[in-house]
Amino acid sequence: MTPDQLRQKYLDFFARQGHAIVPSAPLVPENDPTTLFTGSGMQPMVPYLLGEKHPKGTRITDSQKCFRSQDIEEVGDNRHTTFFEMLGNWSLGDYFKKEQLRWFFEFLTKEVGLDPQRLFVTVFSGSQELGIPRDTESVAIWKELFKEVGIEATDVDNAERDGIQGGRIFYYGEKKNWWSRSGVPANMPSGEPGGPDSEVFFDFGAELKLHENSPFQNEPCHVNCDCGRFLEIGNSVFMQYQKQDDGSFKELPQKNVDFGGGLERILAVQNNKRDVFETELFSEIIAQIEQTTGKKYEAEHKTQMRVIADHLKAAVFLIKDGVVPSNKTQGYFLRRLIRRATVKLHQLGGSLNPSSLFTIADRGVLQTYDGVYFDRRVDRDLIDRVLSEEAAKFSKSLDKGLRFFEKQDKVDGKVAFDLYQTYGFPLEITIEMAQQKHEQVDVDQFKAEFEKHKDLSRSASAGMFKGGLADHSEVTTKYHTATHLLQAALRKVLGTHVQQKGSNITGERLRFDFSHNAPMTTEQQQEVEKLVNDWIKADLPVTMQLMQKQDALRSGAIAFFIEKYPDQVSVYTIGKDPEHDWISKEFCGGPHVKSTGEIGPIKLTKEQSASAGVRRVYMQLV
Structure with missing residues (x-):
């Protein structure tokens, strides 16, 4: 089964169960300042899990692109990746445990064709301290499902201490079988939803003696052991609790199901591969690394090749979603990925030619996902430019740095x-x-x-002035409002990857830095200038509202330096209707003109590079 077939089979299966298929959200969350990346399928669903109505209904399914920066240092074994696809389905106050566990079991055994004898499951053991009971309901459902395929499933406790003990259903505590975005209950902030979960593991078989030949051979083997015998392939989270201000947990009025299963892992077990890097999702990129380095994907080189393959794939997806290398926020992690891949490639004997990374990524990532997440013909120029520029910058210092290190x-x-x-x-x-x-x-x-x-x-x-303004004079205020119009025009002409990276406003001109990887064409500059002047001529009202930060983000307001804002923020909107018909809506401390007509004609006077991945434009009133 190919990756595309597996992805489509999953979506089709849940569509038959009445689920609406929704597209993947971007890797950079659009309205969530609490996290840098989309790291699970659940993240874009949080408002709906808390009770907001989803426009597509109460049953949703998707395949979500995910990036987990915390896994960067874990990459190198046969199962961890920073980028992955999470197959997901959700019940928003609709079905619950009985339907969810049956459907996933049927998908694995009937659609994917996995042997039920190879499947083992875990459930939550409960918490007296939190007042949350053992999940005996899920145990009863699992026993019935296994019985239907001729398997007598025994449930056991203390597997970490006593081993498998002939069991098929295992109780674990909150560290293993409780899920919330923040982890265990103690780490959850007030108001966050969470709940017990039930994981499914694939058993590669005791006959391989993976445990006996692992560093864990002197400890009992169980499904959550790191010996490699078992691989988790799916997790059904029953989002039925919400943390209260006093630390207790209250049942949600709307009980939800949040399922996530790694496409890469399900594909691996379907092909009976213990190594996700040996699946079709990685075969071409590994082949390109072998060709570039002259080394084979064998024992002594596997770890380095896995790092290169994963990091380049993740980098390409981040670039596609508008991230550029930098020393801050998302750009910092992109830079780490590219530079770590460059070092590993160098250590394997690969060329330091800046184009080497793109050569690997073009065939290994763009071609593999062409037509799914990329249009290779359109996207390859952007990917080439960002990878090659960052690699060229780092390659100049790599040799010197290595020599410095050796001394x-x-x-x-x-x-x-x-x-x-x-x-x-x-x-x-x-x-x-x-x-x-x-x-x-x-x-x-x-x-x-x-x-x-x-x-x-x-x-x-x-001594720098707040907000980049030299003063609060009338002309500077005009330039400040013009800056908001400029950003809106740039995002409209160049794309929503444009993010403010800095600004400086004086009584003579405005300067605006933004994320973009190529010089603007003359036509693009003219289009931006025309848009700004058209909006000025329209004499659009400029209004200010005080809003809670989260409400402001949900309303569509943008804020690229979110960490500097308090819980209550001022939002400036330019447009006829602050709710439904606006050109620009941003977090801002002001000051601004009352309507755009006060600004007067303005001209884009210069466009240039500010730094790698950042462009700079100047505008001047005429």
Whole structure:
């Protein structure tokens, strides 16, 4: 079964159960300032899990692109990836445990063709402290499902301590079988939904003796063991509780189901592969890495090749969704991915030619997902430009940094910071290289050096005016409102990947920095200028509302420096109707003109590069 067939089979199966198929949300959340990336299928669904009505109904299914930055350092084994697709289905106050567990079991056994003898499941053991009971309801459902295929399923406790004990259904506590976006109940903020879950594992078989030949051979083997015998392939979360202000949990009036199953993992077990990097989703990118390095995907090279394959795939998807390399927020993680892949490629003997990364990514990612998430002919120029520019920048310092590293008698925190600051080496790369020399980096010392550098930078930039305005004069206020119009025009002409990276406004002109990877054409500059002037001529009202931050984001307001805003924010809207008919809606402290007609004609005078992946434009009143 191919990846495309599996993805479609899942969506079709749940469509037959009355689910509406929705497209994947972007990897960068549009209206969620609490997280940098979409890391699960559940994230875009939070408002609906809390009771908001979904426009498509109460049964939803999708295949969601996900990126988990916390897994970067886990990549290298046969199952962890930073980018993956999460097959998902949701019940929003509709069906519950009985239907969900049956449907997923039927999908695995009848649609995918997995042997039910190879399937093992886990359930929540309950918590007396939280007042949440054992999930005996799910146990009863699982027993019935296994009985229908001729399997007598026994439920057991304490598998971590006592092993499998002939069981098929296993009770685990909150660390394993409780799900919320924040993790265990103690980490959940007030108001967050969560609940017990039931996971399904595939057993590759005791006959392979994976446990006996693993580092865990002296511990009992169980489904959550890391020996490699079992692989989790799906998790049904029963979102039935909400944390209260006093730390207790209250049942939600609307009980929901949130299911997520990794496409890569289900594909692997369907093809009886223990290594997700040996599936069709990675076969071409691994082949390209082999061709570039002259090495084979064999024992001593597997870890490095997995890192390159995963990081390049994740980088390509992030670039497609508008992320550019930088030292902040999402761009920082993209930079880490590209640079870590570059180091691993170099260590395998690959060329430091900046085009090498794109050559691998073009065939290995764009071609693999062409027609699903990419239009290869359209997207390859953007991907090539971003990867090649970042690789070229890092390649210049990579050799020097490696030579500097080799000269050090001891790799302490200061050396790690020098590698970071001078040569662009992410900390984890230095840690990995130090481990190869049997040394340990003093991370606390690195952080101290980093803070010292930040303090110096703050001192150097002290005295800047709030919001980039030189003053609050009438002409500066006009330029400030024009800046909002400019950003709206840029997003309309170039795309919604455009994000403000900085601005500076004086009485003579405005300067605006934004994320974009190519110089603007003359036609694009003219179109942006025309849009801004058309909106000025329309004399659109400029209104301000005080709103709660979350309400403002849900209304469509944009804020690219979200962390600096308090819970209550001022939102400036330019348009005929702040609710339904507007050109621009942004978090902003003001000041602004009362209507756009006060600004007068304005001209785009210059467009240039500000830094890698960031363009700069100037506008001047005429």
